[in-house]
Amino acid sequence: MNALQSLPINNLTMKLHKVKNTALLVLAGCALATQAYSQADNSLALADKYFAAGDYFTAAGLYGQYLHPVKKQTSSDFPLNIKKRGGSGKGNYVNDLAIQFKQAESYRLANYWNEAAVLYKECFDKDPVTYPNALYWYAVCQRSLGNYAAAQESLDQFISGNPGTAYMQEAGKEKDRLTFISQQRSRPDSVLFHVQKLSINTGNETSVYAPMIAGNDQYLVTSTVKDSVALPGVNPYHNRLFQSTLVNGSLQNLSPVTIEGNDNSLNQGTASLSPDRNTIYFTQWKKENGGSVSSIYYATKKDNGWSQPVLMPSVNQEGSNSKQPFCTADGKYLFFASDRKGGSGQFDIWYAPLQADGQAEEPVNAGTVINTAGNEQAPFYHAASNTLVYASDNRPGMGGYDLFAARGKETNWQAPENMGHPINSSRDDIYYYASEKGSIYNDALIGSDRGSECCLSTYTVSKTAKRQLIAGIVRDCKDNAPLAGAEVVMKETSGKTYNSTTGADGSYVFELSGDINQRQFLLSKEKYAGKTAEMEVDGGKTGWLIDTIYNAPLCLEKKLVIKVENVVTVYFDFDKSLLRDRATQQLDSIYNVLVENPKATIQVSGYTDGLGSVEYNKILSDKRAKACADYLIAKGIDASRISFESFGACCPVEMEMINGRDNPDGRSMNRRALINIDKPAEE
Structure with a gap:
C-alpha cells in the first residue's frame, strides 16, 4: 500500500459535508511519517498526489510547507513538518508564485475561503498577466465570506480587464449570483424568518448534520467521530449515525446507533426511518481509487439495535453512486440522490416505490423539472404540503448548494423555487427537515456551513406567518x-x-x-x-x-326615517292585507318614533281601489288598517296609542280609468293605508 492509499479521506465528506477537522488530517498523515521523512525532497510531488486524491486541505499545508519551510524539525510525524526544500526543485512549477496559486486552489477546494482569498490576491497583485483568473477566484472567495461589495468590485475589474477569456462565462454566472444575493438580502419578508445555529452538547465543534425524526423529540443525526479502535493504515475518523434528543434548541445525549456487523472502514450517515420505525435506510460510503463510492442500505429493528445492513439492489446500480435516502411519511416511496445512468447530469433526484417488506422497486427519475445538468441532492418530501425540498448547485442561487422547493408528486412537479434568504446563504445549504404537523417551515432544520470555517452545522428555521x-x-x-x-x-x-x-x-x-x-x-x-x-x-x-x-x-338599503309630523303611506297588493317587506320597514321606523316619543299617538286609515263591492272593500280596508296596528302592538306599542278607521274605496289619490281604459298603476296607489302621527304639544 502506497502513501496515498493509506489515507482514505472521504471526498464526499471533504467537499459536501466539509468535515475538515485538522486533527483528522494530522492523525491520518501519521501512517505516512517514515516515508515522508525519506522523501522530503519530493514534497511537491506528495502535495500534488494529495491534491489529485481530493485531500485539498493536506495538499494546501504541504504546498505552504514547501514555500515556508520550518527552520527546526518538530517532534510531529506529520508530513507537513518537512524541514527543508529537497533537491528535486520545483518540478513542473515555473516559480514559487505558481506553487502559491496551487495552494490557493487547494484552500478554495477545501472551503477555507479566508486563506484562499489572501493567496489569490497576492498572486494577482504580483503577476496579473500570468494569473488574471486569481482575481476571479478572489471575488468568489469574497462572496463566500459574505463580503459582497469587495466581491462585486473584484469581479467587475476581472470582467473589464479580461474580455473573451475562458472564465468570462463563469464570471457572468458569478455576477448573476451577486445580483441574486442582493435581491434576496433586500426581500422585505426576510424579517419573518428566524435562523439559529443548533447547539450541540458534545463539548466540541463536531459536525452534526442531516437530522431526521425518529419519534417524539428523538432524531437520527450524522456526525464525524474518531473510532475507538484505530486500525493501521485506516483513517480513524468516520461519519457515524447517532440518536439524539432535541430539547430547547439543543441536541443532547448523542448515542451511537447500534448496527450489527458494522464495518469500521465505512462511513454511515443520512438516515431515514419507515413510518412504523421498524426499517432504517441509510448511506454507507468509502474512499476508493481516489474517489468516493456510496450505496444505500437498509436494516430492520431488533431489540438491541438494528440488523446487519442489506444492500438495496434496485436502488444501487453497478458503477454508480446512490446516497441520501428519504422514506416518505406514508411509506410508499424512497427518494434518493444518484448519478446512475438515465439522469439529467451528475447527481439527480430519483424515487423508488417501496414494497411491504421494505425492498424498493425500479427507481424513477424525478424529471427535468427537478433535475439539471449539475448536482441535485438530499431530497426531503413534506407530505403535508406536497412539497419536495432538495439542494442544487446548478440553479440561480446565492452560491454553493441552495435549497429549493417544488410542489407536486412523483414526476408531476411545479417549477422549483429557491427558498431564499435567510434559509439559503452564500455558502452550502443542504439537508432539510420539517415536521409533518404544520407548514413546511414548522419545526424546520437545515444543514449549512455558514458562519463556520470547519463543518456543516445544523440550524433551526422558524417563520412567522404573514x-x-x-x-x-x-x-x-x-x-x-x-x-x-x-x-x-x-x-x-x-x-x-x-x-x-x-x-x-x-x-x-x-x-x-x-x-x-x-x-x-x-x-x-x-x-x-x-x-x-x-x-x-x-x-x-x-x-x-x-x-x-x-x-x-x-x-x-336606505330605510324610511319617519318624523312625528310625517304622514306615512303603506301600500298593499291587490285584494291583500298582508304587509310587504317595505311596509314592515316603514312600520319599524314608526315604532322607533313612538318609542322616542312616549306621548305620541297614531291613526291608521285603510283604503282600497274601486274594484269590488262597497261592502267587500269596507272589510278589506279594515283588514289593512288593522294589519298595521297589529304589527306595532306586537312590537310592544300600547293599543291605546293606536286608532284605525276603514274607508273602503273612498278618496282615491290616483285616477283608475283614463280615457275609458283601466289604469293599473293608479289603482295600485289607491290600495293603501295612511298613518298619521300626532305628538301633543309640550305642557
Missing part, C-alpha cells in the same frame, strides 16, 4: 355609492366578534384568523336597514408581509 387580512367595501344598494361610517361586525364560528367602521371610501379591514370561509358579517348604519351576510371570497392580493383576501362587495 399577516392575513380580510378587506371589503360597503355601498348603497340603490346608487352604489360607498357608505362611510357603516358599522361592520365580523363574527367567527367560535362566536368571537371583531368590529370595524368603514372609511370615506366605504372600505373595512379585519385581521384574519382560522378558516377564511367561516365568517359572517353584520352591517348597520343610521338611516339604513341592517343586514347579515356570509363571507364570499372575491379575489385577493399577495404581498411580502401581508396577504389580503377580498370579500364580495356588500350593500345596505
Whole structure:
C-alpha cells in the first residue's frame, strides 16, 4: 500500500459535508511519517498526489510547507513538518508564485475561503498577466465570506480587464449570483424568518448534520467521530449515525446507533426511518481509487439495535453512486440522490416505490423539472404540503448548494423555487427537515456551513406567518355609492366578534384568523336597514408581509326615517292585507318614533281601489288598517296609542280609468293605508 492509499479521506465528506477537522488530517498523515521523512525532497510531488486524491486541505499545508519551510524539525510525524526544500526543485512549477496559486486552489477546494482569498490576491497583485483568473477566484472567495461589495468590485475589474477569456462565462454566472444575493438580502419578508445555529452538547465543534425524526423529540443525526479502535493504515475518523434528543434548541445525549456487523472502514450517515420505525435506510460510503463510492442500505429493528445492513439492489446500480435516502411519511416511496445512468447530469433526484417488506422497486427519475445538468441532492418530501425540498448547485442561487422547493408528486412537479434568504446563504445549504404537523417551515432544520470555517452545522428555521387580512367595501344598494361610517361586525364560528367602521371610501379591514370561509358579517348604519351576510371570497392580493383576501362587495338599503309630523303611506297588493317587506320597514321606523316619543299617538286609515263591492272593500280596508296596528302592538306599542278607521274605496289619490281604459298603476296607489302621527304639544 502506497502513501496515498493509506489515507482514505472521504471526498464526499471533504467537499459536501466539509468535515475538515485538522486533527483528522494530522492523525491520518501519521501512517505516512517514515516515508515522508525519506522523501522530503519530493514534497511537491506528495502535495500534488494529495491534491489529485481530493485531500485539498493536506495538499494546501504541504504546498505552504514547501514555500515556508520550518527552520527546526518538530517532534510531529506529520508530513507537513518537512524541514527543508529537497533537491528535486520545483518540478513542473515555473516559480514559487505558481506553487502559491496551487495552494490557493487547494484552500478554495477545501472551503477555507479566508486563506484562499489572501493567496489569490497576492498572486494577482504580483503577476496579473500570468494569473488574471486569481482575481476571479478572489471575488468568489469574497462572496463566500459574505463580503459582497469587495466581491462585486473584484469581479467587475476581472470582467473589464479580461474580455473573451475562458472564465468570462463563469464570471457572468458569478455576477448573476451577486445580483441574486442582493435581491434576496433586500426581500422585505426576510424579517419573518428566524435562523439559529443548533447547539450541540458534545463539548466540541463536531459536525452534526442531516437530522431526521425518529419519534417524539428523538432524531437520527450524522456526525464525524474518531473510532475507538484505530486500525493501521485506516483513517480513524468516520461519519457515524447517532440518536439524539432535541430539547430547547439543543441536541443532547448523542448515542451511537447500534448496527450489527458494522464495518469500521465505512462511513454511515443520512438516515431515514419507515413510518412504523421498524426499517432504517441509510448511506454507507468509502474512499476508493481516489474517489468516493456510496450505496444505500437498509436494516430492520431488533431489540438491541438494528440488523446487519442489506444492500438495496434496485436502488444501487453497478458503477454508480446512490446516497441520501428519504422514506416518505406514508411509506410508499424512497427518494434518493444518484448519478446512475438515465439522469439529467451528475447527481439527480430519483424515487423508488417501496414494497411491504421494505425492498424498493425500479427507481424513477424525478424529471427535468427537478433535475439539471449539475448536482441535485438530499431530497426531503413534506407530505403535508406536497412539497419536495432538495439542494442544487446548478440553479440561480446565492452560491454553493441552495435549497429549493417544488410542489407536486412523483414526476408531476411545479417549477422549483429557491427558498431564499435567510434559509439559503452564500455558502452550502443542504439537508432539510420539517415536521409533518404544520407548514413546511414548522419545526424546520437545515444543514449549512455558514458562519463556520470547519463543518456543516445544523440550524433551526422558524417563520412567522404573514399577516392575513380580510378587506371589503360597503355601498348603497340603490346608487352604489360607498357608505362611510357603516358599522361592520365580523363574527367567527367560535362566536368571537371583531368590529370595524368603514372609511370615506366605504372600505373595512379585519385581521384574519382560522378558516377564511367561516365568517359572517353584520352591517348597520343610521338611516339604513341592517343586514347579515356570509363571507364570499372575491379575489385577493399577495404581498411580502401581508396577504389580503377580498370579500364580495356588500350593500345596505336606505330605510324610511319617519318624523312625528310625517304622514306615512303603506301600500298593499291587490285584494291583500298582508304587509310587504317595505311596509314592515316603514312600520319599524314608526315604532322607533313612538318609542322616542312616549306621548305620541297614531291613526291608521285603510283604503282600497274601486274594484269590488262597497261592502267587500269596507272589510278589506279594515283588514289593512288593522294589519298595521297589529304589527306595532306586537312590537310592544300600547293599543291605546293606536286608532284605525276603514274607508273602503273612498278618496282615491290616483285616477283608475283614463280615457275609458283601466289604469293599473293608479289603482295600485289607491290600495293603501295612511298613518298619521300626532305628538301633543309640550305642557
